[in-house]
Amino acid sequence: MQVLIVVFLAEVTFGQIRYSLPEEMRKGSFVGNVAEDLGIDAKRMKSGGARIVDGDSKYIVLDVDKGILVVGERIDREQLCGKTSPCSLNFEMIMTNPMQLHSIVVEIMDINDNAPSFNEKEVKLEISESAQPGIQILQESATDPDVGINALQGYTLHPTDTFNIKTVTNPDGGKFVEIYLHASLDREKVASLPLILNAVDGGDPPRSGTLRLHITVLDANDNVPVFSQPHFKASVSENAPIGTLVTTVSATDADEGPYGLVTYHFMRVSNTVAELFNLDENTGQITVNGDIDYEKTKHYELGIQAKDQGGHSSSSKVAIDVVDVNDNAPIITMTSFSSSISEDSSSGTTVAIINVKDTDSGNNGRVACSINTNIPFAIHSSLKNYYTLVTDGVLDRERTPEYNITFTAVDEGKPPLSSNKTITIKVSDINDNAPMFEKNYYEANILENNSPGLSVLAVKAQDSDSAQNARISYFLIDSQFNGNPTTSYISVDVESGVIRAVGSFDYEQTKALEIYIKAQDGGSPPLSSNVTVKIMIRDQNDNAPQVLYPVQTSSSLVAEMVPRSADVGYLVTKVVAVDVDSGQNAWLSYKLQKATDRALFEVGLQNGEIRTIRQVTDKDAVKQRLTVVVEDNGQPSRSATVNVNVAVADSFPEVLSEFTDFTHDKEYNDNLTFYLVLALAVVSFLFITCLVVIISVKIYRWRQSRILYHSSLPVIPYYPPRYSDTLGTGTLQHVYNYEVCRTTDSRKSDCKFGRAGSQNVLIMDPSCTGTMQRIQNEKNILDEPDSPLEVS
DSSP, rough: OOOOOOOEEEEEEEEEEEEEEEOOTTTTTTTEEEHHHHHHOOHHHHHOOOEEEESSSTTTEEEETEEEEEEEOOHHHHHTTTOOSSSSEEEEEETTTTTEEEEEEEEEEEOOOOOOOOOEEEEEEEEEOOHHHOOOOEEEOOEOSGGGGSEEEEEEOOSSSSEEEEEEOOOOEEEEEEEEEEEEOOOOTOOOEEEEEEEOOOOOSOEEEEEEEEEESSOOOOOOOSSSEEEEEEEEEHHHHHOOOOOOOOESSSOOGGGGGGGEEESSHHHHHHEEEEEEEOOOOEEEEOOOOTTSSSSSEEEEEOOOSSSSSEEEEEEEEOOOOOOOOEEEEEEEEEEETTTTTOTTTTEEEEEEOOOSSSGGEEEEEEESSSSSOOOOOOOTTEEEEESSSSOOOOSSSSSEEEEEESSSSOOEEEEEEEEEEEEEEOOOOEEEEEOSSSEEEEEOOOOOOOOEOOOOOOOOOOOOGGEEEEOOOOOOOEEEEEEGGGEOOOTOOOESSSSSTTTTTSSSEEEEEEEEEESSSSHHHHEEEEEEOOOOSSSSOOEEEEEOSSSSSEEEEEEEEEEETOOEOOOOOOOOSSGGGGGOOEEEEEEEETTTEEOOOTTTTTEESOOOTSOOOEEEEEEEEOOOSSSSSOOEEEEEEEEESSSHHHHHHTTTTOOOSSSSOOOHHHHHHHHHHHHHHHHHHHHHHHHHHHHHHHHHOOOOOOOOOOOOOOOOOOOOEEETTEEEEOOOOOOOOOOOSSGOEEEOOOSSSSSSEEETTTTOOHHHHHHHHHHHHHHHHHEEEEOO
């Protein structure tokens, strides 16, 4: 048999494309040109990744290269849709870049590939000869899976001389036949009657099914069973367990004995329905015998026949409504999904499209879809059963690098059923965070005299971005220090941030250094931040103390004078020293290392003051030599030594006679010795001459005044220049004031001493020239009568 196959484009309405397709077409048959009907180039469909989603794709497939739909597998309309008409396949086609969604409907057209059939091939009936013409003896029906014109259209009976038929149409469109007695029966003439009942459909050519009837004429039984009601109605919940009672039918027969015994039987019931229900022929109870699914069949109509033992029967029907229960959870299907999204995506960016279905009906099939809260995403409904997931806020990868989004679909059943589907969306990074240093301010210490390249400290910055955007490099910002670029003092490792000294630091020149470090990431464009680093140079004890006073020179000799009348604690002089180091390295202490007479002098440990520790006596030598060590408090300590010459005398000549022996310990030579001897001789000669003249004048005056007075030559001291205590202990300003009055009468001469502001200091010139000149000047002043002298 050949079938003419016609495929045509029905219509394009409401965003849908509809095609019609006869069933039973072979695999690969053409269905429709989607690309042409949508006005899309086939190459565009291929580049856009066009594909069929949400459909039974095994029946209809998409040939992306040609842009057409073809049959993927043989389609049996009866197996696919049963009696449902029209029968159609619904699916969607999706394309990306940009994302497009099209709904496609393919209607499956019925062909006359099924003939009507009866449940039984042969039926045996018994009928009483007393049956009156017009009595119904049988109801029978055939089934035809086809629909429309190809479905069952009617029945024919052969022969028709004794019996006749009447075709009855049910409200649902089904047809059954009623067989009536057309003429009176006479068992003695005809004991049995064979009949042939044909069921014919409306196909071209038509198909038919045959039922053979064997009618046996019985002896008279004039009562038929009567049902308690003409029609029975019942309901049963889907998924009801086997054995559940649906309803009970009942009929009675007025006859007695075997003719009054009624049994119940199914009639006009397909094999499929007969497998779902069980009818007890004795009690009339109808129970569940299979899996009842509301989603497959919502209503069943069962034909029931009541028979007595005399051959009489009557029929009724039972209408069973299947009650839907919420036994199907919603199904979530991911149609399109992007697993990564940039953190700078604008609000409203599409991330995923899902399809949600529930095969239940009514409220049980109404579904609401939602996502978990407190995330920057929202869900919107675009088409029926379709939902779009979009961004709904600001994304920040540093706070949340990924989101687990759970779709929850809940139906309206009681109790409601739900299903979940979780997807993970990763947030891709952009360079939106600058590096941040671990500290706002860095400070480090380094000892002076360090070796070049010494590591001072390491700065560390963190970048909350990822990959290249978080790769940090460190740079030294150009600046000046003491007129030089900071790069001449410090360098920084670009990768690790380790700061190193370029050269060696000297605390006495540089006590602190402030630099600026920049941390820059590898993003495009790069981001950076700065931090201040202060490097403190720590002092080392690399400088020995320096003695400021008394000054040690090779051309002159300094001596401090102490009168023999000095009391205990008399301040002889003060050693003044400084140390350019700092801290404890500059804390100085003074110690007496050597002395001509250790029992006479002591040195203040902290202030360097040289004082007498006992009363000066006549036995003490005029010439005293002290060696003072000035030592700092460093580790190890450094020191300096100074020699202090002290003259113990009440008069200048006494000092002069002894002072000629003062020499330098280390710098003797022949010329110096010669000049010292010569100077001593000249001074001695001048002193003796002056002494003789003074004595002669005194004797002369004594003789004249007859009173002999002995008068000593006053000592005119020499004072050193003023000096200051550089350690902040104050200035040591020493001034002696003398008022000397001379008259022609030596007994009336007077010498007045003023208050002393400092110690007497004698500076001797080894050449003696200066000393002699001063003595001569002093003598001339003394010889002037009545002339006051003030020396300061």
